[in-house]
Amino acid sequence: MLAHKLFRSKKKSLMHIPSIGKFETMMQPLRRKFRSIFSSTTSIGLDIGSRFVKLVQLRHFSQGAHLIDVQIEGIPEEDERVEMQRSVGLGLTLKRLVEKRGIEGAKVAISISGPSVIVKPINVPWMTEEELQGHLELEIDRYLPYEGDDIYWDYYLPQSNHLIPGPTMTMYLVAAKRDVVDHRVQLVTQVGLVPVVVDLDSLALANMHMVNYKNSRDGSDLIVNVGPSGFSMITVGSTKGFYQYDAMFGGERQSEVSQGEMAREVTCEIQKAIEDCRSSDLNDSISRVLLSGGYACYPGFVESLSSQLSISVEVVNPFKGLIISKGVLAEDRLEETSVLAGVAVGLALRSGRD
Numbered sequence: 001m002l003a004h005k006l007f008r009s010k011k012k013s014l015m016h017i018p019s020i021g022k023f024e025t026m027m028q029p030l031r032r033k034f035r036s037i038f039s040s041t042t043s044i045g046l047d048i049g050s051r052f053v054k055l056v057q058l059r060h061f062s063q064g065a066h067l068i069d070v071q072i073e074g075i076p077e078e079d080e081r082v083e084m085q086r087s088v089g090l091g092l093t094l095k096r097l098v099e100k101r102g103i104e105g106a107k108v109a110i111s112i113s114g115p116s117v118i119v120k121p122i123n124v125p126w127m128t129e130e131e132l133q134g135h136l137e138l139e140i141d142r143y144l145p146y147e148g149d150d151i152y153w154d155y156y157l158p159q160s161n162h163l164i165p166g167p168t169m170t171m172y173l174v175a176a177k178r179d180v181v182d183h184r185v186q187l188v189t190q191v192g193l194v195p196v197v198v199d200l201d202s203l204a205l206a207n208m209h210m211v212n213y214k215n216s217r218d219g220s221d222l223i224v225n226v227g228p229s230g231f232s233m234i235t236v237g238s239t240k241g242f243y244q245y246d247a248m249f250g251g252e253r254q255s256e257v258s259q260g261e262m263a264r265e266v267t268c269e270i271q272k273a274i275e276d277c278r279s280s281d282l283n284d285s286i287s288r289v290l291l292s293g294g295y296a297c298y299p300g301f302v303e304s305l306s307s308q309l310s311i312s313v314e315v316v317n318p319f320k321g322l323i324i325s326k327g328v329l330a331e332d333r334l335e336e337t338s339v340l341a342g343v344a345v346g347l348a349l350r351s352g353r354d
Contacts, residue, residue: 041059042068043058043060043107044057044058044103044348045108045204045343045345045346046108046109047110047111047201047343047347048187049227049294049340050228051074051227052072052340053073053090053093053097054071054341054343055069055071055073055097055101056069057069057070058348059325063323065321065348066322066325067319067322067325067328067329068325070337071100072337072340072341073093073096073097075090076093090187091190094187094193095192103193105193106193107194108194109204109347110184110185110188110195110347111198112176112180112200112201113201113232114230114246114248115246115248116176117176117200118144118145118175119173119174119202119244120143120175121172121241122170122171123169123170124169126167126168132155132157132171136153140153144175146175151175151178152176154175155171156171156172157169157171158171172242174200176200181198184198197347199347200232200244201232201343202223202225202245203346204343205225205234205292205343206223206234206236206346207349208342208346211349212317212319212320212322212345214321219287220277220285221235221236221237221289221290222243222273222289223236223316223342224290224292224293225292225342226266226292226293226296227295229248229249230248230249231246231266231269233270233273235273235277243273245269247269249261263295266295267304270289270309271309274286274309286311288314289312289313290314290315291305291316292315292316292318292339293339294340296315297315297339302315315338315339316338316342317338318338318341318345318346319345
Protein backbone atom coordinates (compact mmCIF):
# COMPACT_ATOMS: atom_id res chain seq x y z
CA MET A 1 0.00 0.00 0.00
CA LEU A 2 1.14 3.53 -0.67
CA ALA A 3 -0.90 5.64 1.70
CA HIS A 4 -1.49 3.76 4.91
CA LYS A 5 -0.33 0.83 6.91
CA LEU A 6 -3.13 -1.45 7.96
CA PHE A 7 -3.65 -2.20 11.61
CA ARG A 8 -5.83 -5.26 11.52
CA SER A 9 -7.56 -6.48 14.65
CA LYS A 10 -7.19 -10.14 15.45
CA LYS A 11 -10.21 -12.24 14.56
CA LYS A 12 -12.21 -13.52 17.48
CA SER A 13 -11.73 -17.23 17.99
CA LEU A 14 -14.63 -19.53 17.28
CA MET A 15 -16.81 -20.42 20.23
CA HIS A 16 -15.54 -23.51 22.00
CA ILE A 17 -18.03 -26.38 21.95
CA PRO A 18 -17.55 -28.86 24.80
CA SER A 19 -17.74 -32.56 24.01
CA ILE A 20 -20.88 -34.16 25.41
CA GLY A 21 -20.84 -37.86 24.70
CA LYS A 22 -19.87 -39.72 21.56
CA PHE A 23 -22.36 -37.95 19.26
CA GLU A 24 -20.99 -34.50 20.14
CA THR A 25 -17.43 -35.68 19.57
CA MET A 26 -18.39 -36.95 16.14
CA MET A 27 -20.13 -33.67 15.25
CA GLN A 28 -17.14 -31.38 15.94
CA PRO A 29 -15.26 -32.06 12.66
CA LEU A 30 -18.50 -31.53 10.74
CA ARG A 31 -19.10 -28.19 12.49
CA ARG A 32 -15.55 -27.09 11.68
CA LYS A 33 -16.09 -28.02 8.04
CA PHE A 34 -19.35 -26.06 7.85
CA ARG A 35 -17.69 -23.04 9.48
CA SER A 36 -14.94 -23.17 6.86
CA ILE A 37 -17.47 -23.37 4.05
CA PHE A 38 -19.86 -20.69 5.23
CA SER A 39 -17.61 -18.17 7.01
CA SER A 40 -16.88 -15.21 4.75
CA THR A 41 -15.54 -11.70 4.53
CA THR A 42 -16.58 -8.93 2.17
CA SER A 43 -14.47 -6.37 0.36
CA ILE A 44 -15.08 -3.37 -1.87
CA GLY A 45 -13.00 -2.06 -4.76
CA LEU A 46 -13.67 1.55 -5.83
CA ASP A 47 -12.24 2.73 -9.16
CA ILE A 48 -12.64 6.48 -9.70
CA GLY A 49 -12.19 7.27 -13.38
CA SER A 50 -12.55 10.43 -15.44
CA ARG A 51 -16.09 9.59 -16.66
CA PHE A 52 -17.34 6.83 -14.36
CA VAL A 53 -17.08 5.60 -10.78
CA LYS A 54 -16.99 1.79 -10.62
CA LEU A 55 -17.74 -0.15 -7.45
CA VAL A 56 -17.32 -3.91 -7.02
CA GLN A 57 -18.21 -5.80 -3.84
CA LEU A 58 -17.03 -9.37 -3.28
CA ARG A 59 -17.76 -11.93 -0.61
CA HIS A 60 -14.85 -14.27 0.01
CA PHE A 61 -15.44 -17.94 0.82
CA SER A 62 -12.97 -20.81 0.93
CA GLN A 63 -14.27 -21.91 -2.50
CA GLY A 64 -13.57 -18.54 -4.08
CA ALA A 65 -14.79 -14.96 -4.45
CA HIS A 66 -18.50 -14.28 -5.03
CA LEU A 67 -19.51 -11.15 -6.92
CA ILE A 68 -22.38 -9.69 -4.87
CA ASP A 69 -22.57 -6.15 -6.25
CA VAL A 70 -21.28 -4.11 -9.17
CA GLN A 71 -22.23 -0.48 -9.75
CA ILE A 72 -21.23 2.01 -12.44
CA GLU A 73 -22.15 5.67 -11.91
CA GLY A 74 -21.53 8.39 -14.49
CA ILE A 75 -19.77 11.57 -13.39
CA PRO A 76 -21.52 14.78 -14.56
CA GLU A 77 -19.95 16.07 -17.78
CA GLU A 78 -18.71 19.41 -16.51
CA ASP A 79 -15.91 21.38 -18.12
CA GLU A 80 -12.93 19.08 -17.42
CA ARG A 81 -10.59 22.07 -17.44
CA VAL A 82 -12.29 23.51 -14.36
CA GLU A 83 -11.00 21.34 -11.53
CA MET A 84 -13.43 22.72 -8.95
CA GLN A 85 -16.44 21.77 -11.08
CA ARG A 86 -15.11 18.27 -11.56
CA SER A 87 -14.38 17.79 -7.83
CA VAL A 88 -17.92 18.86 -6.89
CA GLY A 89 -19.50 16.59 -9.50
CA LEU A 90 -17.32 13.66 -8.48
CA GLY A 91 -18.08 14.18 -4.78
CA LEU A 92 -21.83 14.20 -5.46
CA THR A 93 -21.55 11.02 -7.55
CA LEU A 94 -19.65 9.22 -4.80
CA LYS A 95 -22.09 10.40 -2.13
CA ARG A 96 -25.05 9.20 -4.19
CA LEU A 97 -23.42 5.82 -4.70
CA VAL A 98 -22.64 5.38 -1.00
CA GLU A 99 -26.19 6.26 0.01
CA LYS A 100 -27.80 4.09 -2.69
CA ARG A 101 -25.81 1.00 -1.68
CA GLY A 102 -25.95 1.68 2.07
CA ILE A 103 -22.18 1.32 2.53
CA GLU A 104 -21.33 4.33 4.69
CA GLY A 105 -18.42 3.43 6.98
CA ALA A 106 -17.30 0.56 4.71
CA LYS A 107 -13.62 -0.15 4.11
CA VAL A 108 -12.59 0.23 0.47
CA ALA A 109 -9.57 -0.24 -1.76
CA ILE A 110 -8.87 2.65 -4.15
CA SER A 111 -6.25 3.35 -6.81
CA ILE A 112 -4.42 6.04 -8.75
CA SER A 113 -2.64 6.21 -12.11
CA GLY A 114 -0.98 8.65 -14.48
CA PRO A 115 2.26 10.65 -14.56
CA SER A 116 2.24 11.11 -10.77
CA VAL A 117 3.04 7.39 -10.43
CA ILE A 118 6.46 5.75 -10.82
CA VAL A 119 7.26 2.04 -10.97
CA LYS A 120 11.01 1.57 -11.27
CA PRO A 121 12.98 -1.71 -11.40
CA ILE A 122 16.21 -1.47 -9.40
CA ASN A 123 19.06 -3.96 -9.05
CA VAL A 124 20.55 -4.05 -5.57
CA PRO A 125 22.92 -6.42 -3.74
CA TRP A 126 21.05 -9.41 -2.30
CA MET A 127 19.73 -8.62 1.18
CA THR A 128 16.92 -9.57 3.53
CA GLU A 129 13.62 -7.67 3.35
CA GLU A 130 14.43 -5.99 6.67
CA GLU A 131 17.77 -4.83 5.28
CA LEU A 132 16.09 -3.68 2.06
CA GLN A 133 13.56 -1.60 4.00
CA GLY A 134 16.37 0.10 5.94
CA HIS A 135 18.38 0.65 2.76
CA LEU A 136 15.46 2.34 1.00
CA GLU A 137 14.64 4.57 3.95
CA LEU A 138 18.19 5.91 3.80
CA GLU A 139 18.66 6.03 0.03
CA ILE A 140 15.17 6.73 -1.36
CA ASP A 141 16.13 10.18 -2.70
CA ARG A 142 18.84 8.56 -4.83
CA TYR A 143 16.35 6.40 -6.69
CA LEU A 144 13.51 8.87 -7.31
CA PRO A 145 13.24 12.33 -8.93
CA TYR A 146 11.21 13.70 -6.00
CA GLU A 147 12.09 14.67 -2.47
CA GLY A 148 11.23 11.89 0.00
CA ASP A 149 8.79 14.15 1.87
CA ASP A 150 6.80 14.76 -1.34
CA ILE A 151 5.93 11.13 -2.04
CA TYR A 152 4.54 7.93 -0.67
CA TRP A 153 6.58 4.89 -1.64
CA ASP A 154 6.63 1.15 -1.28
CA TYR A 155 8.38 -1.73 -3.01
CA TYR A 156 7.56 -5.06 -4.60
CA LEU A 157 10.03 -7.92 -4.32
CA PRO A 158 9.21 -10.95 -6.53
CA GLN A 159 9.56 -14.07 -4.40
CA SER A 160 11.16 -15.98 -7.26
CA ASN A 161 13.81 -13.26 -7.25
CA HIS A 162 14.49 -13.52 -3.55
CA LEU A 163 14.18 -17.15 -2.48
CA ILE A 164 17.64 -18.17 -3.71
CA PRO A 165 20.41 -15.85 -2.46
CA GLY A 166 22.72 -14.49 -5.15
CA PRO A 167 25.02 -11.53 -5.72
CA THR A 168 22.14 -9.21 -6.74
CA MET A 169 18.35 -9.09 -6.86
CA THR A 170 15.74 -6.97 -8.64
CA MET A 171 13.09 -5.10 -6.71
CA TYR A 172 10.41 -2.72 -7.99
CA LEU A 173 10.17 0.67 -6.33
CA VAL A 174 6.62 2.10 -6.45
CA ALA A 175 6.07 5.77 -5.68
CA ALA A 176 3.30 8.35 -6.02
CA LYS A 177 3.10 12.06 -5.33
CA ARG A 178 1.85 12.71 -1.83
CA ASP A 179 -0.65 15.42 -2.83
CA VAL A 180 -2.29 13.14 -5.43
CA VAL A 181 -2.72 10.28 -2.93
CA ASP A 182 -3.91 12.62 -0.16
CA HIS A 183 -6.52 14.20 -2.46
CA ARG A 184 -7.92 10.80 -3.47
CA VAL A 185 -8.00 9.59 0.15
CA GLN A 186 -9.71 12.81 1.29
CA LEU A 187 -12.32 12.56 -1.47
CA VAL A 188 -13.30 9.05 -0.42
CA THR A 189 -13.21 9.84 3.30
CA GLN A 190 -15.53 12.85 2.88
CA VAL A 191 -18.35 10.62 1.58
CA GLY A 192 -18.14 8.28 4.58
CA LEU A 193 -15.88 5.51 3.27
CA VAL A 194 -12.67 4.24 4.88
CA PRO A 195 -9.78 3.73 2.43
CA VAL A 196 -7.57 0.88 3.65
CA VAL A 197 -5.62 0.16 0.44
CA VAL A 198 -4.21 2.63 -2.09
CA ASP A 199 -3.01 0.74 -5.16
CA LEU A 200 -2.06 1.50 -8.76
CA ASP A 201 -4.54 0.87 -11.58
CA SER A 202 -2.02 -1.32 -13.38
CA LEU A 203 -1.23 -3.45 -10.31
CA ALA A 204 -4.96 -3.86 -9.64
CA LEU A 205 -5.33 -5.17 -13.22
CA ALA A 206 -2.50 -7.64 -12.60
CA ASN A 207 -4.33 -8.79 -9.47
CA MET A 208 -7.53 -9.26 -11.49
CA HIS A 209 -5.57 -11.31 -14.03
CA MET A 210 -4.24 -13.69 -11.37
CA VAL A 211 -7.77 -14.84 -10.51
CA ASN A 212 -9.39 -14.74 -13.95
CA TYR A 213 -6.60 -15.97 -16.21
CA LYS A 214 -4.81 -18.59 -14.11
CA ASN A 215 -4.13 -21.00 -16.97
CA SER A 216 -2.62 -18.49 -19.34
CA ARG A 217 -0.76 -19.46 -22.51
CA ASP A 218 2.99 -19.55 -23.06
CA GLY A 219 4.44 -16.06 -22.91
CA SER A 220 2.97 -13.09 -21.10
CA ASP A 221 -0.24 -11.12 -21.38
CA LEU A 222 -0.11 -7.35 -21.78
CA ILE A 223 -3.12 -5.81 -20.01
CA VAL A 224 -4.02 -2.35 -21.33
CA ASN A 225 -6.62 -0.18 -19.59
CA VAL A 226 -7.73 2.62 -21.93
CA GLY A 227 -9.93 5.50 -20.80
CA PRO A 228 -10.77 8.94 -22.20
CA SER A 229 -7.88 10.66 -20.42
CA GLY A 230 -5.09 8.09 -20.72
CA PHE A 231 -4.04 4.49 -20.33
CA SER A 232 -2.17 2.05 -18.07
CA MET A 233 -0.45 -1.15 -19.14
CA ILE A 234 1.31 -4.00 -17.39
CA THR A 235 2.66 -7.43 -18.35
CA VAL A 236 1.64 -10.51 -16.40
CA GLY A 237 2.78 -14.05 -17.01
CA SER A 238 5.84 -16.06 -17.75
CA THR A 239 8.70 -14.08 -16.19
CA LYS A 240 9.54 -13.05 -12.64
CA GLY A 241 9.59 -9.36 -13.60
CA PHE A 242 7.06 -7.11 -15.30
CA TYR A 243 6.74 -4.09 -17.57
CA GLN A 244 4.51 -1.21 -16.42
CA TYR A 245 3.66 2.11 -18.05
CA ASP A 246 1.11 4.92 -17.53
CA ALA A 247 0.45 7.82 -19.90
CA MET A 248 -2.04 10.63 -20.48
CA PHE A 249 -3.45 11.53 -23.89
CA GLY A 250 -2.38 14.71 -25.61
CA GLY A 251 -1.04 16.61 -22.59
CA GLU A 252 -2.70 20.03 -22.53
CA ARG A 253 -4.48 19.14 -25.81
CA GLN A 254 -6.31 16.27 -24.12
CA SER A 255 -9.81 17.63 -24.80
CA GLU A 256 -8.92 18.10 -28.49
CA VAL A 257 -7.63 14.58 -29.12
CA SER A 258 -9.99 12.47 -31.24
CA GLN A 259 -10.80 8.82 -30.62
CA GLY A 260 -8.85 7.93 -33.76
CA GLU A 261 -5.76 9.72 -32.48
CA MET A 262 -6.13 7.94 -29.13
CA ALA A 263 -6.33 4.57 -30.88
CA ARG A 264 -3.17 5.31 -32.87
CA GLU A 265 -1.30 6.50 -29.79
CA VAL A 266 -2.26 3.39 -27.79
CA THR A 267 -1.30 1.13 -30.71
CA CYS A 268 2.16 2.74 -30.92
CA GLU A 269 2.70 2.38 -27.16
CA ILE A 270 1.64 -1.28 -27.22
CA GLN A 271 4.06 -1.97 -30.08
CA LYS A 272 6.81 -0.22 -28.11
CA ALA A 273 5.99 -2.27 -24.98
CA ILE A 274 6.19 -5.53 -26.94
CA GLU A 275 9.59 -4.58 -28.36
CA ASP A 276 10.89 -3.37 -25.00
CA CYS A 277 9.88 -6.61 -23.28
CA ARG A 278 11.48 -8.71 -26.00
CA SER A 279 14.78 -6.81 -26.04
CA SER A 280 15.15 -5.95 -22.34
CA ASP A 281 16.54 -7.99 -19.45
CA LEU A 282 13.04 -9.45 -19.06
CA ASN A 283 13.52 -11.38 -22.32
CA ASP A 284 9.74 -11.68 -22.35
CA SER A 285 7.48 -12.64 -25.21
CA ILE A 286 4.00 -11.12 -25.20
CA SER A 287 1.52 -13.55 -26.73
CA ARG A 288 -1.76 -11.74 -26.03
CA VAL A 289 -3.12 -8.25 -25.39
CA LEU A 290 -6.10 -7.91 -23.02
CA LEU A 291 -8.00 -4.63 -23.35
CA SER A 292 -9.91 -3.01 -20.52
CA GLY A 293 -11.52 0.39 -19.96
CA GLY A 294 -14.21 2.36 -21.78
CA TYR A 295 -12.24 2.82 -25.00
CA ALA A 296 -11.56 -0.90 -25.39
CA CYS A 297 -14.91 -1.06 -27.22
CA TYR A 298 -14.05 1.73 -29.65
CA PRO A 299 -15.46 0.42 -33.00
CA GLY A 300 -12.85 -1.53 -34.95
CA PHE A 301 -10.12 -0.99 -32.35
CA VAL A 302 -9.69 -4.65 -31.38
CA GLU A 303 -9.60 -5.82 -35.01
CA SER A 304 -7.21 -3.07 -36.08
CA LEU A 305 -4.88 -3.71 -33.16
CA SER A 306 -4.84 -7.46 -33.75
CA SER A 307 -4.02 -6.94 -37.41
CA GLN A 308 -1.15 -4.54 -36.73
CA LEU A 309 0.38 -6.59 -33.90
CA SER A 310 -0.14 -10.05 -35.43
CA ILE A 311 -1.00 -11.46 -31.98
CA SER A 312 -4.25 -12.21 -30.20
CA VAL A 313 -6.17 -9.18 -28.87
CA GLU A 314 -9.17 -9.69 -26.58
CA VAL A 315 -11.46 -7.59 -24.42
CA VAL A 316 -10.88 -8.59 -20.79
CA ASN A 317 -13.50 -10.43 -18.75
CA PRO A 318 -12.85 -9.62 -15.06
CA PHE A 319 -15.71 -11.85 -13.90
CA LYS A 320 -14.77 -15.15 -15.54
CA GLY A 321 -12.99 -16.50 -12.43
CA LEU A 322 -15.61 -15.24 -9.96
CA ILE A 323 -18.78 -16.89 -8.72
CA ILE A 324 -21.55 -14.51 -9.77
CA SER A 325 -24.50 -14.17 -7.41
CA LYS A 326 -27.91 -14.36 -9.08
CA GLY A 327 -29.25 -11.08 -10.40
CA VAL A 328 -26.03 -9.08 -9.94
CA LEU A 329 -25.15 -8.69 -13.64
CA ALA A 330 -27.84 -7.57 -16.06
CA GLU A 331 -27.52 -9.55 -19.30
CA ASP A 332 -28.08 -6.49 -21.50
CA ARG A 333 -25.23 -4.59 -19.78
CA LEU A 334 -22.77 -7.46 -19.34
CA GLU A 335 -20.33 -6.33 -22.04
CA GLU A 336 -20.30 -2.69 -20.91
CA THR A 337 -19.92 -3.66 -17.25
CA SER A 338 -17.13 -6.17 -17.94
CA VAL A 339 -14.99 -3.75 -19.91
CA LEU A 340 -15.26 -1.03 -17.23
CA ALA A 341 -14.88 -3.14 -14.07
CA GLY A 342 -11.37 -4.62 -14.39
CA VAL A 343 -9.60 -2.26 -11.99
CA ALA A 344 -12.42 -2.35 -9.42
CA VAL A 345 -12.40 -6.18 -9.41
CA GLY A 346 -8.63 -6.21 -8.87
CA LEU A 347 -8.99 -3.74 -6.00
CA ALA A 348 -11.73 -5.79 -4.31
CA LEU A 349 -9.60 -8.93 -4.60
CA ARG A 350 -6.65 -7.08 -3.07
CA SER A 351 -8.73 -5.71 -0.22
CA GLY A 352 -10.12 -9.17 0.49
CA ARG A 353 -6.66 -10.59 1.01
CA ASP A 354 -5.40 -7.67 3.10
